[in-house]
Structure formats: structure tokens, C-alpha cells
Amino acid sequence: MPTSDWWERGGGFLVGDPSPDDEAAVVTPEQAREEVEPIAAVARDFVQKEVLARGDRLLEHDYPTLRELLARAGELGLLGVEVEEAYGGSALGPVFGAAVTEEIARAGDFAVTFGAHSGIGTLPLALFGTPEQKARYLPDLVAGRKVAAYALTEPMAGSDALSARTRATPVEGGFVLEGQKQWITNAGFADLFVVYARVDGERFTAFLVEAGSPGLSLGPEEDKLGIRGSSTRAVFLDRVRVPADHVLGEVGRGHVVAFGVLNIGRFKLAAGSLGSGKAAMAVATAYAESRQQFGRPIADFGLVQEKLARMAVRLYALESMVYRTAGLMHRRGLADGHASAVGEMAVECSANKVYGSEALSSIVDEALQIHGGYGFMNDYPVARMYRDARINRIFEGTNEINRLLIPDALLRRAMRAGLPLLQSMAEARQAVESRDGATAGEWHGDGGPLPDAAWMAGMRRALLYAASRMVERHGTALESEQEQLGRLADMVIGYFAAQSAWIRARRAAERDGRDAPLHAALAALVIDEATRQMEQAGRDLAGDAEAVDRMAALLRRPPIGIIALQRQVAAAVRSAGGYPLGPR
Structure with missing residues (x-):
């Protein structure tokens, strides 16, 4: 695959420069909204008329009300947006799923209940279940007749999930599970748990465990700082028998x-x-x-x-x-x-x-x-x-x-999936140090606040150059340099935000709509903030004054009137009564 096409894939935004004209490859919110608004409106109306009206009852851990609201969400088609039609879903996909999640988030505590059920509770089955498992559970989960929970965290296994101590011992016809899970959302009224355990203490495996299983019990509701209306309880597994056909995925592939x-x-x-x-x-x-x-x-x-x-x-x-x-x-x-x-x-x-x-x-x-x-x-x-x-x-x-996962995932894609990241880093290093690509592009000559494509490419080159210098300095010891990896992640995040905003604003300018100047102002401010973040992180990664100067040349931006742009945005916010683009 040509390097220029990699930006359409995971991590590829670092190795190629997309064209803002390619509407098929880069979805903007405005483009998505044309499709998702009908179901987004259903979710918005559901939150306003049915969820928020019951806020006080939800704060009291009113399980019947929570189940009733989930069932109502199921009736409205909100729980199965990303589930196959054969199992009761609508198979609309992640763009629609994002729109529903955005709208439900306005429901406060109930959004946690909804997300734990329809997201991490249901999607493991939808993505990794056998046809028989899907047929047994998905229709009820999509309809809200049954509630799902995701049981991964343990008292001694939080961020290090693979160090879980819950054991699964093979017995005739299945397994016996023993252990404890902690901080499980929806645990108080869930019907089905996705539970992770080690078979024979070694092979990390996912299991489907029904709430009524003998030996499964719950701790009290946790007294939390926030999201207080959601159910959060410990799950205890005392010789819980699980049939062999309740393994989700493969043994050892949890x-x-x-x-x-x-x-x-x-x-x-x-x-x-x-x-x-x-x-x-x-x-x-x-x-x-x-x-x-x-x-x-x-x-x-x-x-x-x-x-x-x-x-x-x-x-x-x-x-x-x-x-x-x-x-x-x-x-x-x-x-x-x-x-x-x-x-x-x-x-x-x-x-x-x-x-x-x-x-x-x-x-x-x-x-x-x-x-x-x-x-x-x-x-x-x-x-x-x-x-x-x-x-x-x-x-x-x-x-x-997650900051450590970003460089790790990039390296894995470079090694296993052929992402030409190392090649791009070497090319960026050569270009910067030979001065062929050591200067920034231009900002619009008409005084507009957005940079051109060459300037955005220079922003990416600065990131890759900093990464190359970091790898050279630390080599095989890089894994232990968490501060350095965190700064690289900040550069990656900042660049992805800046590039995404830039593409969106360019697309708005091509449409020549009345909101195009607002898009340009917002994107320019995103790019300015991201550039400042990248400059600081890159300064820590570059290693010497000459390298810092080279990066600064790539990230140099003119005085575009930050305060004036902020006033322009604030005026739009006041006029709209909140976020000035699309649903608020």
C-alpha cells in the first residue's frame, strides 16, 4: 500500500497527509449529522422527557426505574445501534453509536448505566460471541429485557488487567470460577456478567456468567464521589460453575x-x-x-x-x-x-x-x-x-x-501491520536535518486564520522528528522512560486534534456556508493550542538546543490575533446559548 494511503488506517494519520476533499475517508460532524440526526433526536427526546424527569429517583439507586428506562431505550432502538439485525439490532455502526452516546451523556448518572450495558456489556457478545451465544442473549440485551455488566477490575488488578487473580478450574462440562471483581457498574441489577478469569491460573479467558448462578454474590453499593446514581458493587465468585459453551472467544484469548x-x-x-x-x-x-x-x-x-x-x-x-x-x-x-x-x-x-x-x-x-x-x-x-x-x-x-498505550500501539502497528512509521520518522529526520523540510509552510495570504497543507505537514514532520530523536537517545531502554513516552503521546494527541479540526474547517470553507468563518476561528485556536503543547513536549524530547530550534522552525506561526478570534467565538456562543455548531 502506498504511504500516502496509510492515513485511512489506524495510526496512519502520522505517515500521510489526507486531503480535506476526500469526504469518503474523513467523516466530519457536519457530514455525519445529515445521517444520524433522526436517531440522535430520539435519544435527545428520551433524555429530556423520560430520564431527567426521574433524576431524584435514580440518585437513590432505584433499580426498577433503571431497568424500566433501559427497557424504554430498547423500545426506541437505542440499545442495539451497533448490533446485527439478526439479533434485534439495527447495525447502523459506530457513527450512529457515537451520536446516541453523545446525546445520552446529557442524562448524567443514567448515561453510565446505559453505556455499561449497551457498550462494554453488550458489545463483547456482539463482536466475539458464537452464533449460539448471540442468539441466546443479544435479543434480550438489545430490547432492555436483560441488563449486562462488564467484570474485569479486581482489587489487585486495575490498570494491570492481565494480572487478574480470579481462577477458572476446568471440571466436567465446564469450569468453576473463584475470585472477586471490584467496582462493577450495573452489578446491582445485572442479569449477565462478562467475567475474566485465568484457566488453571494461567490462560486469561472471558466467560459469560448469569446473575442467578449459585455462588455469585454482591457487595454493597459503593459510596462514590460522583456518578452516584449508577450501581457500582463488588462481585464475589465462590465456586461458580460455568458451562463450557459460556466461554466468550477462546480459552487463553481473553x-x-x-x-x-x-x-x-x-x-x-x-x-x-x-x-x-x-x-x-x-x-x-x-x-x-x-x-x-x-x-x-x-x-x-x-x-x-x-x-x-x-x-x-x-x-x-x-x-x-x-x-x-x-x-x-x-x-x-x-x-x-x-x-x-x-x-x-x-x-x-x-x-x-x-x-x-x-x-x-x-x-x-x-x-x-x-x-x-x-x-x-x-x-x-x-x-x-x-x-x-x-x-x-x-x-x-x-x-x-492510555498515554503509554499510544506509543506502544504505534510501535506494534509498525512491527506487525506494516505501518511505515519508522520509515516516516527516518524521512522526517533526514528532511529536517538537511534543511529540505526544515521550514514551516504558509498561512493563508488573505489574512485568514488557517494554515495551508504544507504547514500542517510540517507539524507532522516536527512530531516525527521529535520521536526519532527520542528513540535514538533511549534505544531499547525506551520502555522505562515513561515521562518521555507520555510527552510523545501528548504530541500525537495534539496533532490528531489539530489535523481533525483543520480538515473539518477546510471542508466548511469549501461548502462556503455561513458558519465557515466560525469553523476557521475554532480550528485556528485548536491548532494554536496544539502547537503550544507540541512545542513544550518536543522541547523535552529533542535533547539539545539545535534540535529544539529545528522543531521551532516547523511550528512557527504568525500572530493571528488569538484574543480577537476568541471574542468571535464567544459572540457565537452567546448567540447560540451554548456550543454554537449543531446540537447543544
């Missing part, structure tokens, strides 16, 4: 199921962070318009407008990343049940998860700050939003683990 499903969970967490962030931004904007100080609404003040603008910028980047990644997963076959697609997109899923969870943390923090002292009071919804957001940097692998 890591394939676990890590594949975690990739999906990371991506869906980013989509949920997008919806939660938009909801928090709407609350902050409304308060800023209504709160009067010094005879004016505080939304008139520049530093408040700057906060609103920065919220919109991070949401624009995240939205661009989420729908681009969903489109890539669809293109690679996930919509058709090809489980290999979830492994191929590991880099993008981790990048989405880290950026999304940290963007949401920033947004809810600034939303609370806009409320001042009132934000610290539980009477205001922003206090709950602030508490609920914190778990996202821990869920589905901590952000620290």
Missing part, C-alpha cells in the same frame, strides 16, 4: 476480548465527554447571561468570554476527533462486526479518551468558576457535573496508562 472492548469503551467515553461538555457549556452560558455584576451580565466581561470560547474550542476539537474516528472504524469494518477494527484503532481510541476526558474536566471546572460561589453549592447542577466528570480520567484505563 485479552483479545478485553482490550478490544476497552478500545470501544475509550472511544465511547470520548463521545460521552462531548455530550457532557456541551451540557455543561449550556449551563455555564445561561448563568453567565443571567448573572448581573456591576450592572451588566457577567457574559459581557472579557475573561468570562474567554472561558466560554475555550470551552467551545475544546469541544470543536473533540467533536472533530470523535466523528472522524467513528468514520474510520466504520470504514475498517466495525459496522459489519469485524472485531479486528477495534484493535486497529487503538491509537485513535486512546487519543480520543485522553483528550475528551481532560477537555471535559477543563470545561466543568470553568463552568463552576463562572458560577462563582454558587457553583460550589449542590443546589446548582454544575456541582454535580463537576463531580461526575472526574471519573472519566480513570475509567477505561487511566489517562496515564
Whole structure:
């Protein structure tokens, strides 16, 4: 495959420069919205009219209400968007799944219940189950008649999932499971658990375990900082017998199921962070318009407008990343049940998860700050939003683990899947040090805020150059250099965000719609923020002053009027009453 085509695949955005004109290969939110709006509207209406109206009951761990809402979601077709039609789903794929997840995220605690069931609870079966397993369980899960839970974490096995101590001992006709799982969402009322255990203490394996199995018991509800209305309990397995045909996937291949499903969970967490962030931004904007100080609404003040603008910028980047990644997963076959697609997109899923969870943390923090002292009071919804957001940097692998996974997954794709990353690093190094590719491209000559394609290619070259220098300095000891790997991951995340936003804004300019100037302003601010992040991380990776100067030449940008662009964005936010593009 030509190097120029690799950017259509997992991790390929680092080895090729996409054309913003190729609508088939890069899905933008505007492009996706034309298709997904009908089901997104159903999800939005469900949240507004049926979920939020029962918020107080959900905070009390009202299991019957939770089950009733899941059943209602099943009736509306929201639980099986990514499940085959043969088993009751609609097989619409990851782009539609992202849209539903984004809308359901506005439901607060219930979104965790929904995601644990329809995502990491149901999709292991949908992707890795046998036809018999799917026929037995999926129709009820898709309809919401039964509830699923995902049981991986243990007291001594959190980020290091493969060190699980739960054992599965082979017996006639199946296995006996013994051990403990911790912090299992939906455990209080789940009917089916996806449980991971080691067969004979060695072979990591996934099992389907029904809630009524003798020997399976639960701990009390955990007293959590946030997402308090979701059920989170320990699961105890005391000689629980599991039939042989309840192995999910293959014995000894549970890591394939676990890590594949975690990739999906990371991506869906980013989509949920997008919806939660938009909801928090709407609350902050409304308060800023209504709160009067010094005879004016505080939304008139520049530093408040700057906060609103920065919220919109991070949401624009995240939205661009989420729908681009969903489109890539669809293109690679996930919509058709090809489980290999979830492994191929590991880099993008981790990048989405880290950026999304940290963007949401920033947004809810600034939303609370806009409320001042009132934000610290539980009477205001922003206090709950602030508490609920914190778990996202821990869920589905901590952000620290995901930062280490990004370079590891890139290296694995380079070694096993032929991703020409090492070749691209060598080419970037040669170009930069020979001065053939050591200068930045141009920004639009008409004074517009967006750089041209050559400048964006230079941004990628700077990243690859920094990576090459890092590999040269540390060699085989690189695995132990977590700080260095984390900085490289930050560069990768920043570049993916910048490139995704740039493509989207260029596409908007080609459509010549009335929102094109707003797209350009938002994308320029995303690129500026990403460039600053890459400069700092690259400075730590480059190793010497000459290398730092070479990178700086590639990342040099003109004074494009950051404050003026932020004011432009803030004006659009105020006019829209929240996020200014698409559903809020």
C-alpha cells in the first residue's frame, strides 16, 4: 500500500497527509449529522422527557426505574445501534453509536448505566460471541429485557488487567470460577456478567456468567464521589460453575476480548465527554447571561468570554476527533462486526479518551468558576457535573496508562501491520536535518486564520522528528522512560486534534456556508493550542538546543490575533446559548 494511503488506517494519520476533499475517508460532524440526526433526536427526546424527569429517583439507586428506562431505550432502538439485525439490532455502526452516546451523556448518572450495558456489556457478545451465544442473549440485551455488566477490575488488578487473580478450574462440562471483581457498574441489577478469569491460573479467558448462578454474590453499593446514581458493587465468585459453551472467544484469548472492548469503551467515553461538555457549556452560558455584576451580565466581561470560547474550542476539537474516528472504524469494518477494527484503532481510541476526558474536566471546572460561589453549592447542577466528570480520567484505563498505550500501539502497528512509521520518522529526520523540510509552510495570504497543507505537514514532520530523536537517545531502554513516552503521546494527541479540526474547517470553507468563518476561528485556536503543547513536549524530547530550534522552525506561526478570534467565538456562543455548531 502506498504511504500516502496509510492515513485511512489506524495510526496512519502520522505517515500521510489526507486531503480535506476526500469526504469518503474523513467523516466530519457536519457530514455525519445529515445521517444520524433522526436517531440522535430520539435519544435527545428520551433524555429530556423520560430520564431527567426521574433524576431524584435514580440518585437513590432505584433499580426498577433503571431497568424500566433501559427497557424504554430498547423500545426506541437505542440499545442495539451497533448490533446485527439478526439479533434485534439495527447495525447502523459506530457513527450512529457515537451520536446516541453523545446525546445520552446529557442524562448524567443514567448515561453510565446505559453505556455499561449497551457498550462494554453488550458489545463483547456482539463482536466475539458464537452464533449460539448471540442468539441466546443479544435479543434480550438489545430490547432492555436483560441488563449486562462488564467484570474485569479486581482489587489487585486495575490498570494491570492481565494480572487478574480470579481462577477458572476446568471440571466436567465446564469450569468453576473463584475470585472477586471490584467496582462493577450495573452489578446491582445485572442479569449477565462478562467475567475474566485465568484457566488453571494461567490462560486469561472471558466467560459469560448469569446473575442467578449459585455462588455469585454482591457487595454493597459503593459510596462514590460522583456518578452516584449508577450501581457500582463488588462481585464475589465462590465456586461458580460455568458451562463450557459460556466461554466468550477462546480459552487463553481473553485479552483479545478485553482490550478490544476497552478500545470501544475509550472511544465511547470520548463521545460521552462531548455530550457532557456541551451540557455543561449550556449551563455555564445561561448563568453567565443571567448573572448581573456591576450592572451588566457577567457574559459581557472579557475573561468570562474567554472561558466560554475555550470551552467551545475544546469541544470543536473533540467533536472533530470523535466523528472522524467513528468514520474510520466504520470504514475498517466495525459496522459489519469485524472485531479486528477495534484493535486497529487503538491509537485513535486512546487519543480520543485522553483528550475528551481532560477537555471535559477543563470545561466543568470553568463552568463552576463562572458560577462563582454558587457553583460550589449542590443546589446548582454544575456541582454535580463537576463531580461526575472526574471519573472519566480513570475509567477505561487511566489517562496515564492510555498515554503509554499510544506509543506502544504505534510501535506494534509498525512491527506487525506494516505501518511505515519508522520509515516516516527516518524521512522526517533526514528532511529536517538537511534543511529540505526544515521550514514551516504558509498561512493563508488573505489574512485568514488557517494554515495551508504544507504547514500542517510540517507539524507532522516536527512530531516525527521529535520521536526519532527520542528513540535514538533511549534505544531499547525506551520502555522505562515513561515521562518521555507520555510527552510523545501528548504530541500525537495534539496533532490528531489539530489535523481533525483543520480538515473539518477546510471542508466548511469549501461548502462556503455561513458558519465557515466560525469553523476557521475554532480550528485556528485548536491548532494554536496544539502547537503550544507540541512545542513544550518536543522541547523535552529533542535533547539539545539545535534540535529544539529545528522543531521551532516547523511550528512557527504568525500572530493571528488569538484574543480577537476568541471574542468571535464567544459572540457565537452567546448567540447560540451554548456550543454554537449543531446540537447543544
